Amino acid sequence: MADALIVADGLGRTYAGAVPTVALEGVSFTLEAGEFAAIVGRSGSGKSTLLNLIGLLDTPTHGSLVLRDRDVSRIGGVERASLRNELIGFVFQYHHLLPEFSVRENVAMPALIAGKRLDAELTKRVDETLDVLGLGGLGAKGANDLSGGQKQRVAIGRALMNRPPLILADEPTGNLDTESTDAVYELFRKVNREWGTAFLIVTHDQEIASMTDRILEIADGHLKQDVRNEFAKPSRGSRAV
């Protein structure tokens, strides 16, 4: 288990209230470094809750979660924030860029949060990332000056900035057209293969899930299936990114 990136053991999340709500219960699985997997399930099945727990945005009420050999189930807020910055890159359904900042600053933000300065070296790295994303030359533009597909690619660049071992993507193409969706998945694949970055993609779209190597299905807060997809489809287009 030397390459295990995520080890979830009996992971659960119950929301307190007059009637406690069980959002997730007894989820156990292991994700190896460099895997390209999808979490599928209907709306309200608990897949986003699982993603929030793995992304250290939420705390499990049951079970344990180990990230890179480190038990993160009960760690404090400051430590969670630091690990989130170091180990995880997020891509959300909505791009969530900071409109007050330029494209370059948005991409650099995780590095800035980690304490780096936007000096020549970091700027070069950001611009290289933008080139990989097909956004070369747009670094100085405002985040709001881009199209929807471009914004989502900037958000992907931001997720990749600190070269995290894991990218968590929550319906990352939910707001994109087919063409942009394919471009995003091809980009994910490229990064996964070339950089060895693991991807865990939440989606309710079976066709998108079929493009991944592994599918975890969540239903009613439980891990219903965990299957290897040996016949992962290529993306619908073969657009270069």
Added chain:
Amino acid sequence: MLPLRIAWRFVRTSRAQSALIIIGIAVGIAVQIFVGSLITSLQASLIDTTIGSSPHITLADPKDGQPVVYTPRMQTMLASAAGVTSVAPTRQLPTLYVNGSDKVPLTLIGATLPELDGIYHIASKVTAGTASLRIGEVIVGKDLAVKYSLKPGNPLPVLTGSSKTSLHVSAIVDLGASAANLRQVFTGPDYPRGQLGYRADQYTDVEVQLSDPFQSKPLAADWTQRLPGVKVSEWQADNKDLLGGLQAQSGSSLMIQVFVLVAVALGIASTLAISAVQKSRQIGILKALGMADARTGRIFFAEAMILGVSGTGLGVIVGYLLIAGFTLGTKNSPSAFPIIPQPGFIAISAGIGILVALLSSLIPIRKTTRLDPIEVIQNG
């Protein structure tokens, strides 16, 4: 550094909102500086007009009509006392100015010219003639001179008891108070001494003026203990109405300033709270990207600092302009008094302005710290 950078960007991208809050702080600080300086200067002017040209502490014999002895010990004590600016041992002699059939009661205040100048600032108040108190010379007040058409060089016949003599007017002064201008006449130390039959070290009063008139109370209490057999009087005990007026004025000025600061604080707090709500999406994203709760709170602390420093800086400039405008506008008014900006007071006002801005950021900081990034992410 990053929170400051983000805060600066928030301020810049919400220009109208930032400008309004900066103007709000500036108006508050400007009013604070103007009202504070106005009241302080008005009080200083009032005090100067009322007691600036009179003794703040008077040493006399406890028995009426008996002279006080100006001993070497008393001289040493007064010379070494902190805050004493002038000491004038005087001999005050009631007399009558004889003008035909009119007999006008006067008080002759006898001392050397430098001593009298230290207390009554005679040199700066001469309206005619040249201030001089050689033997037989007197300096009279403006009202007496006008009423009896006295001019420098004119004789001033006086009757003291049964002794009649003619003194000569060397100068006319405006002491700032009609009663003093009509009744007080300054002369050298020798004529009253002769009339009173005092020794060289005997005086009716030893008059003292202080750099800070409000130190008269503790000094008088100290001297009362150190000079047994001497009656020590101070101006505050004799001017309770004036003091009450000054204190009421200070109180109302303080209240105005407090209300202005409260209004400024509420203005900043509400604007920053709105800003925290407006920027909650950005804060949630920053948290998701790994920014710790406390650090996101520092963004609003930095924003408050930027707004507070800018608003206060502008407020100080506007405050100075208001003072300059007031001074210019009242230049020709007979009741005008100079408003002197006090650097210490302005520094305190600026410090309070920035502190209020920083304290006002506590509400948005609390709001920001509690923000759950999941809510922001899920709500898009």
